[in-house]
Amino acid sequence: MIEKIKNILSSQEILDRSFKKAKKKQINDRNALYKKKKTIIAQTESFSMSVCSILDSYTKNFPSINNLSVFYQELIDIKIDVNKLRKSLGAINWASNTCKKIYAKQSYFLKKSGKIEFLKQKQNEIYGRISSVVNQIEKDLIFLIQAQKIINKFPDIVDIPTVVISGFPNVGKSSLLKSLSKSKPKTAQYPFTTKEVSVGHIEKKQNFINKRIQLIDTPGLLDSPISEKNEIEKQAIAALSHLADLIIYIFDLSETCGYLIEDQKKLLIMIENLFDESKIIPIENKADIFKSKSKHLKISNKTGEGIENLKKEILEFFNF
Ligand SMILES: Nc1nc2c(ncn2[C@@H]2O[C@H](COP(=O)(O)OP(=O)(O)O)[C@@H](O)[C@H]2O)c(=O)[nH]1
Ligand SMILES: [Mg+2]
Secondary structure (H helix, E strand, C coil), rough: CCCCCCCCEEEHHHHHHHHHHHHCCCCCCCCCCHHHHHHHHHHHHHHHHHHHHHHHHHHCCCCCCCHHCCHCCCCCCCCCCHHHHHHHHHHHHHHHHHHHHHHHHHHHHHHHHCHHHHHHHHHHHHHHHHHHHHCCHHHHHHHHHHHHHHHHHHCCCCCCCCCEECCCCCCCHHHCCCCCCCCCCCCEECCCCEEEEEEEEEEEECCCCEEEEEEEEECCCCCCCCHCCHHHHHHHHHHHHHCEEEEEEEECCCCCCCCCCCHHHHHHHHHHHHHHCCEEEEEEEEEEECCCCCCCCCCCCCCCCCCCHHHHHHHHCCCC
């Protein structure tokens, strides 16, 4: 699972927010001169700290690419230049450290002096220098904002035992996902494609621990020959191949799906080649209207026939 990233601000927004915060700082003192001096110091400190803490929160909260599952790393790789992402995060870290140094060095003069004019001049100098550093990383912030938008849209797919459902359109993939899932499958946008992905779960209590198997249906990705896919779809399939421990390939031998058995067999061979590290279980759906004499498991989403057996086979595969 990938943590949602909080809103990232542009340079101008970071500065505006920090100035606004600083302006609110007013220090009281019976001595008018002290009051002014302390207020200038407090406002300058507030401004500098606000800028640094905003920047630090970005480097701290952005998910570390190396800690993500291979699946997410590959998805990120499709659309986001990961090297650029690392560089941008580095630039933001640099900016925060530089701002801290500027404040540390200049605030020393601020605290020493008693002349209001000098204080104001120093304050403006600090504001100016920090603003200039923040403006220098505008491009990096914009890049992070784009990356954030992409990452936040990722489907909720985790690194647990995973079954991917495949087969031509209308063979019964979505129906099977519903038949097998404990609760209603959730759908989310599949990154960078116009497709949606549906995720469901099989759960089993074992020694008081709830063990979960993730079931994924990726309409449009594993339901037609690879030659019809665009580059992004091919990469999305490659990312999926890291995730799928087990693939259920659905045949509809009644051909009510609108695809010939011959073509369905060809698609299975393509899936076997693409997912050469996953186990593949071919099953035959719509057993309520057509049953072959093959050895494949036969199921029907309509009558529920074979669903429990399939579930058992899945659980056995994962040693649950
Ligand atoms: N008779 C029968 N129809 C089914 C069965 N499973 C699915 N269908 C029907 O087949 C059509 C396509 O099913 P769907 O799950 O949407 O297929 P998908 O495109 O592979 O996700 C729908 O009209 C379903 O009601 C089944 O076991 N028996
Ligand atoms: Mg479907």
